[in-house]
Amino acid sequence: MSAGNQFEVSEKVIENPDSISIKHAIDANVGSDTHIIFPLKYFEAQSGQDDESDGNITVLLILNQQINILPNLFAKLWSNASLKVCADGGLNRLRDYDSTSLTYIPDYVVGDLDSAKEENIKHYQSLGTKKVLQSSQYYTDFIKALSLINAFFNYPDIIRDIDNIDSLDELEKLEDEKSASSNVKVKTLKIIVLGGVGGRFDQTMATINQIWNLSSRRPHLHFAILNPEHTEMIVLLKPGFNFVAYPRFTPHEEIDIFGIVTDKSRPGLRNVGVLPILNDAVITTFGLKWDVENWRTGLTTKMSSSNLQVGNEGFVIRTDKHLFVDFEL
Amino acid sequence: MSAGNQFEVSEKVIENPDSISIKHAIDANVGSDTHIIFPLKYFEAQSGQDDESDGNITVLLILNQQINILPNLFAKLWSNASLKVCADGGLNRLRDYDSTSLTYIPDYVVGDLDSAKEENIKHYQSLGTKKVLQSSQYYTDFIKALSLINAFFNYPDIIRDIDNIDSLDELEKLEDEKSASSNVKVKTLKIIVLGGVGGRFDQTMATINQIWNLSSRRPHLHFAILNPEHTEMIVLLKPGFNFVAYPRFTPHEEIDIFGIVTDKSRPGLRNVGVLPILNDAVITTFGLKWDVENWRTGLTTKMSSSNLQVGNEGFVIRTDKHLFVDFEL
Incomplete structure (x- = not known):
């Protein structure tokens, strides 16, 4: 001053x-x-848990970083999320974390899939997980996962046709087009990102960079990062x-x-x-x-x-x- | 543009x-x-290892974060450092890491000592480690450790009298005074900081903030951070x-x-x-x-x-x- x-x-x-x-x-x-942040929304089953009205949708996104959080916390996160997505190698981390490999079955694994082990993909596919390969190196696995999540709740026609999109970058392009042109009121999504901070330092800063860019481009996506190495939450304040x-x-x-x-x-x-x-x-x-x-x-x-x-x-x-x-x- | x-x-x-x-x-x-960074300086015993001439002094500073690096790497770091300092709870982490508790004996433990366990302080003191209590909450343990390190090599009269300084903040004040007034040419110190990134997110960012502030105030202190959760080095480029x-x-x-x-x-x-x-x-x-x-x-x-x-x-x-x-x- x-x-x-x-x-x-x-x-x-x-x-x-x-x-x-x-x-x-x-x-x-x-x-x-005024902006109000309710951290418990990610953990406490709401009275209308199956009610996917605006603001009531929580999504769990698992990135490729060792999961080291308390089992009870993880169970709460999982049961409270309307959709569970693994970004590429996040699938390996989930399987490493879940000793039975049978308790937690994600809805999707998405990315260029150069990290997720073939045997893990097969294992989870046999249990109902859907695989979405998008191999473009222009987008990160984090962005790919978010395109999928946004499409899942806001552009269901993309999801209905997901088996027919190309395996390069059609998902991201379709989601981007819809976002730019659609005049449908989009639903607010509360996305908890497990991982992305606390490991390699450039990944931590890249997560911050991507959370910022995505929050600017898609203001209806609200993020909370959960540090898998230390039980803390990180959010962007306006x-x-x-x-x-x-x-x-x-x-x-x-x-x-x-x-x-x-x-x-x-x-x-x-x-x-x-x-x-x-x-x-x-x-x-x-x-x-x-x-x-x-x-x-x-x-x-x-x-x-x-x-x-x-x-x-x-x-x-x-x-x-x-x-x-x-x-x- | x-x-x-x-x-x-x-x-x-x-x-x-x-x-x-x-x-x-x-x-x-x-x-x-041109600025040249030699990462190996921290690991390879130089031909003149005991020669503490300018640019040849490396210091190992251990912060309060779990040590999770390969034993061989740690051994090289240790044997190559002219001075080893634990900032407060870093002493606990060192003892946890060194199963014998006898291999690695630091020269100093410094800080407000609210984290270092009394039994660990006693253990290492009995083996020759010197304890320097500075309880002021105005300075962080990181800053306190760096005041000690700088004084050790550049203002030895502070160290000679260290048992007689007050236990609040006299070390930091003396080092700051000397830095401001001294016209002695100070020695360049290469300080490897083990910890401070990769754990709690605010600590990671606080480390970045402190490395920046210290590098500006004491340009002869050159830092390399070693992430104890992932084998990587982080340095500030000019x-x-x-x-x-x-x-x-x-x-x-x-x-x-x-x-x-x-x-x-x-x-x-x-x-x-x-x-x-x-x-x-x-x-x-x-x-x-x-x-x-x-x-x-x-x-x-x-x-x-x-x-x-x-x-x-x-x-x-x-x-x-x-x-x-x-x-x-």
Whole structure:
């Protein structure tokens, strides 16, 4: 902030006790630029689970990275997803994870299929999984999977004819055409991406790049990344007032929800990081151990990592730019 | 690039065979803005290993993240480092990794020591490790460790008196004062950071943020991060011509160097990612499977991940801005 500004807004950091209510902040700020994120939507079977009305559809996308999350959590994710898709080698990881190889049968495996083992493809095909080969090197397996997912819910005629498309890139092209020309109101999809961060570093950054590009091109696709190496969720926040509606639970409540008490960096307190990866931003937060006010954050200056959620109802981030946030489950 | 530019420079992507020489590119480009990175410096005992002259000092810094690298590689790193430092909980990770708890004895454990287990501190102290408690929450354990490392080689009077400094933040303050006021020529230090990427996502981004800030404030500290979850190195490249002098080896040569043939994403070809994390950049590369020319790259546009080294002598990245690059060993 230059000294010449007429209205100087000073930065502040406030250290909070380990448990606070943020009701006042929510009530005072909910407005037209409000975005509410419900992390539990991915885990809790909703009352109308089979109701695929707008906003109620969750999809599980498994990327090619070792799955190392608690079995109960995985079971919840799986049973709550309307569609399960493996991107190429994600199929191997699923089979490695599922010792019986019979519990979790994905709906699709898609990609150039240079990583998925032939024996795994055969195994899952015999159990009903559909294989969609798209061998173009122009698109990543991640993009291919998302074309399939979007088509599945929004352009069913592509899916009806999927056995007849070419094996190069017809799926991506058809989905792209439909997206550009269709005036059908598309359904919002909540896609949980298992993998893509926490492994090789260029893959982690490529995932961020692709989540950004896809969120811009297909705003009805809402993503949450689940780090398979550490039980945390990563989401993209929009400019405005973002409320992560994730109450703090007692151990008893956590067992009800997840079947277990989840790992956390500090007992009872979820780790939170506010990540200005795409650009610098000015943020104000409510419900963190170290709340900030009018705080300029950026990768080349300062950022709030290893923060903790102390807000009982969740936490709030007001930002002037897009931001990523990660938080433990 | 706007269409109105007088000199339009067009972007190009060139697909190379799996083995090429990049001698011509090196010879033609070496000049005043040339930076050469020698990854093997961290692993190969140099002929003058005990010679701590400028540029010959390597330091191993272990952060608090599970160590999951090949034992032979670790042994080489260890024996080649002039100083070994654990940042707080890094001490626990070292002990977990070293089943005997007797092979690897670090010189220092430093930090607020809220993570290092008391029994581990006692164990290593009894074997000669020195404990430096700095409990200020204003600095991270990473920064504290780097203050110690810099002082160790460049301001030995701080180290001579280290038992008498306060346990809050005197180390960091003294090192900062000396850095600001000293007109002694400081020694260049090559610091390999084990950990900090590949685990929790906010920690990964915080590592990037801290490496950037420290590289700017202390340009004589040169960093290489070693991902403990996947055998790859991450370095910060400067604007100009960067030559990663890392020849391709035969399996036989790799066994000579590392004691094993290292894991790679593709047999015989190292994965490379060019990562414009801090800012967009325009790059030209030589020695990658998909070389680019005058290529604008950024996290919100396009980036070159999952590329491969095909240059026999190494690979080259010319960039107009700082960049991170990761490559497999």
